[in-house]
Amino acid sequence: MARRRQAVTIKHVAKDAGVSLQTVSRVINNEPNVRLAMKERVQNSIDRLGYVPSIAAQRMSGSRSYLILAINDREKTIAEWHSRSGTDWVDQMLLGGILTCSQYGYRMMVELVDTHNDHVERELSATIAALQPDGVILTPPHSENRLITGLLAKKNIPFARIGSVEPGPGIRLTMDDERSARMATEMLIGLGHRRVGFVAGPDDYSLSTWRINGWKAAMEQAGLPTSGLLQHGDFRFDSGLAATQSLLALASPPTAIIASNDQMALGTIEAAREKNLDVPSDLSIISFDNTPVVRFTDPPLTAVDQPVAATISKAVELLINVAKLPLPREPINIEATLVERASTVPPQN
Amino acid sequence: MARRRQAVTIKHVAKDAGVSLQTVSRVINNEPNVRLAMKERVQNSIDRLGYVPSIAAQRMSGSRSYLILAINDREKTIAEWHSRSGTDWVDQMLLGGILTCSQYGYRMMVELVDTHNDHVERELSATIAALQPDGVILTPPHSENRLITGLLAKKNIPFARIGSVEPGPGIRLTMDDERSARMATEMLIGLGHRRVGFVAGPDDYSLSTWRINGWKAAMEQAGLPTSGLLQHGDFRFDSGLAATQSLLALASPPTAIIASNDQMALGTIEAAREKNLDVPSDLSIISFDNTPVVRFTDPPLTAVDQPVAATISKAVELLINVAKLPLPREPINIEATLVERASTVPPQN
DNA sequence: CGTCGGATTGAGAACGTTCTCAAACAGCGA
DNA sequence: TCGCTGTTTGAGAACGTTCTCAATCCGACG
Numbered sequence: 001m002a003r004r005r006q007a008v009t010i011k012h013v014a015k016d017a018g019v020s021l022q023t024v025s026r027v028i029n030n031e032p033n034v035r036l037a038m039k040e041r042v043q044n045s046i047d048r049l050g051y052v053p054s055i056a057a058q059r060m061s062g063s064r065s066y067l068i069l070a071i072n073d074r075e076k077t078i079a080e081w082h083s084r085s086g087t088d089w090v091d092q093m094l095l096g097g098i099l100t101c102s103q104y105g106y107r108m109m110v111e112l113v114d115t116h117n118d119h120v121e122r123e124l125s126a127t128i129a130a131l132q133p134d135g136v137i138l139t140p141p142h143s144e145n146r147l148i149t150g151l152l153a154k155k156n157i158p159f160a161r162i163g164s165v166e167p168g169p170g171i172r173l174t175m176d177d178e179r180s181a182r183m184a185t186e187m188l189i190g191l192g193h194r195r196v197g198f199v200a201g202p203d204d205y206s207l208s209t210w211r212i213n214g215w216k217a218a219m220e221q222a223g224l225p226t227s228g229l230l231q232h233g234d235f236r237f238d239s240g241l242a243a244t245q246s247l248l249a250l251a252s253p254p255t256a257i258i259a260s261n262d263q264m265a266l267g268t269i270e271a272a273r274e275k276n277l278d279v280p281s282d283l284s285i286i287s288f289d290n291t292p293v294v295r296f297t298d299p300p301l302t303a304v305d306q307p308v309a310a311t312i313s314k315a316v317e318l319l320i321n322v323a324k325l326p327l328p329r330e331p332i333n334i335e336a337t338l339v340e341r342a343s344t345v346p347p348q349n
Numbered sequence: 350m351a352r353r354r355q356a357v358t359i360k361h362v363a364k365d366a367g368v369s370l371q372t373v374s375r376v377i378n379n380e381p382n383v384r385l386a387m388k389e390r391v392q393n394s395i396d397r398l399g400y401v402p403s404i405a406a407q408r409m410s411g412s413r414s415y416l417i418l419a420i421n422d423r424e425k426t427i428a429e430w431h432s433r434s435g436t437d438w439v440d441q442m443l444l445g446g447i448l449t450c451s452q453y454g455y456r457m458m459v460e461l462v463d464t465h466n467d468h469v470e471r472e473l474s475a476t477i478a479a480l481q482p483d484g485v486i487l488t489p490p491h492s493e494n495r496l497i498t499g500l501l502a503k504k505n506i507p508f509a510r511i512g513s514v515e516p517g518p519g520i521r522l523t524m525d526d527e528r529s530a531r532m533a534t535e536m537l538i539g540l541g542h543r544r545v546g547f548v549a550g551p552d553d554y555s556l557s558t559w560r561i562n563g564w565k566a567a568m569e570q571a572g573l574p575t576s577g578l579l580q581h582g583d584f585r586f587d588s589g590l591a592a593t594q595s596l597l598a599l600a601s602p603p604t605a606i607i608a609s610n611d612q613m614a615l616g617t618i619e620a621a622r623e624k625n626l627d628v629p630s631d632l633s634i635i636s637f638d639n640t641p642v643v644r645f646t647d648p649p650l651t652a653v654d655q656p657v658a659a660t661i662s663k664a665v666e667l668l669i670n671v672a673k674l675p676l677p678r679e680p681i682n683i684e685a686t687l688v689e690r691a692s693t694v695p696p697q698n
Numbered sequence: 699c700g701t702c703g704g705a706t707t708g709a710g711a712a713c714g715t716t717c718t719c720a721a722a723c724a725g726c727g728a
Numbered sequence: 729t730c731g732c733t734g735t736t737t738g739a740g741a742a743c744g745t746t747c748t749c750a751a752t753c754c755g756a757c758g
Contacts, residue, residue, distance in 0.1 A: 004481070004505075005411070005743075005744095006478065006744065007504075009745085010744065011744080019707080019708085020707065021744090022707070022708060022746080022747090023707060023708075025745070026707090028745095029746085033705055033707090034705095034706075035705085035706065035707095038706080038707085051478075052474075052479050053745070054479065054481065054744055054745070055480060056409050056414065056481060056744080056745090057405075057409055057713095057743075057745040057746090058744085058746075059405035059713090059745090060406055060712095060744075060745065060746090061712075061713055061744075062713060062745090062746060062747070077444065078448070094439065094443060095426065098461060099427070102461070107458055107460075107480070109457075109458055110447060111456075112447060126401045129403070130401050132353070132355075132405060292642065296615050297645055297647070298647030354713075354714095355713085358713090358714055359715065368737080368738085369739075370716090370738085371716080371738060371739080372736090374715070374716060375737090378716085382736055382737090383736070383737090387737085402714080403714055405713090407714085407715055408715090408743090409713090409716090409742095409743050409744065409745085410717075410743055411716060411717070411743065412715075
């Protein structure tokens, strides 16, 4: 294989414009102190020759890599993927990220990493050494992994933690999960429900705990019991099905259920069908995430909309401008909203 | 911002092991003609120091970039994304690609490009100059864009064209769309349907034409008319809805409809609901793609399964090994299968 | 008209790796 | 033991960019 070279380099441009490499470099990077006439002359050569700087060379000489690395949970992603049940996070994250990155001349790369792995630190460390990204975005549950955040802080690489309120290094972008869960619960209580079941996510996602707290708070404030109405799932369809089966098998089963993500809510629908319960008249359902699928279920689901894409987009902007802007020390909160659809009505019994 | 340097470089390893840079390089790249003892000594230093080569530097010195670039249709992707109707291709592509890439120490990056843009060539050319990928994967409709394929061929960058049977440069991985459509149509005819409507995709996707041909062929072979039973959509929900509305407004409407992707099939369901038609007893439906959503619609949809992820995975493997293996001159065909669900029954009238 | 200081430009080193080519080494037959 | 050949190792250039620092230019001021 022949050594592949850059077609047009900065040298060609410099020669064409009759200036030094350095001047071309200055024009490329839009640096001050270049005379306008000179700038135009160089830009002209750049355009005519179709020159584009090599990112590899830029990175080499100590500049930026124009790369943002987004870290996602491999275990969850692959499981969802193999079960063909949708990979909503990756999806939204990637697109929110790619579009925002491209506005700034950056790129985004998605890396899948196992949190439950002794080698996380080594694995991620190697990736960073190899790619040298300008910024890293951590999604749950990585955003709370001390090994990872410690590593990034030590390497002095700007990073954003999505969905974690825990103090520590890095920019934090949080969804107020407690508030969202409270909001959803209050809506159901407002409709007249008194037994509202909750299907939570796994324990190693701190958002699971926040959501449980929100649900409990709303129930207790209304003087309603929560005992026995809490189940845990793992964000997959099957776990939502099983959790709901348990809830519906109670002596006095809930008249409404909140599921911690859309996939588990699909399981909830399925469990109701199995028992010949009508949704929503026998069982109201609210889910979290509001991914595309919930518009097309029967009935369409009322859901808490987590603006994942907007969050990632914001994270990208902050990371890219990290040098220019003062870093927010406090978490930036991203507002979730409740999207009402046909799955929530007053209890019929 | 301080000039960011590599923590551990090949020099550190060389010094630590007491050998030259070149020897370390040889060990990294697993080259022959290194004495076993020497190899072990160097590997030892590498492990102990936690050395990982800088991809930027490797690429700079003429080696590989360990990057595969996947080109997707920006227009379609963004439209789907904003309408929150799912971005199935990107999703599957990305994951199939990422997982396979990581097996070989490569990475995948997704780039969104507009085909309907005079600057496609320039835009893509710039991306390639900047990133210098080792291979490029083109998905429809880019896989048939002569400007793009010509550019890649000229730059001598290995590339794969997904879903295009058109002759020309590049590795071709095709789904036999004519066959799939024929298969779906024949299944419906086998159930007793005589009026089978077809909602095709846009004209600039050549697969649209192939699928229409397959549908027509099956109908004609069974001696059934096709006139008036063909509608075009743009792969989005709304267009599927509108196309189906037209079909159902016919004097003798179809008893079954094949939609060219899942999103349009959702529109078909919606159109049937509006007319108070029961799916499947009044209207059978088959869709293309078999993305996660069709498992959860009411009823779940019979669908042609396009193994997108497996296809991308294969493309990645071929591109990575392009130097070692002889290039396939003929298109590699990826078999689609028909997944039967509850949306297809014999006609009831 | 000379001088000073900031603005503008350029020369050469540096970044971390692989490539090219030459030197040292080892094995083998005579 | 010598010479030949193929294997193993190393030295220095090359890759394309930016950084550092020095040189030049230009306008204004005395």
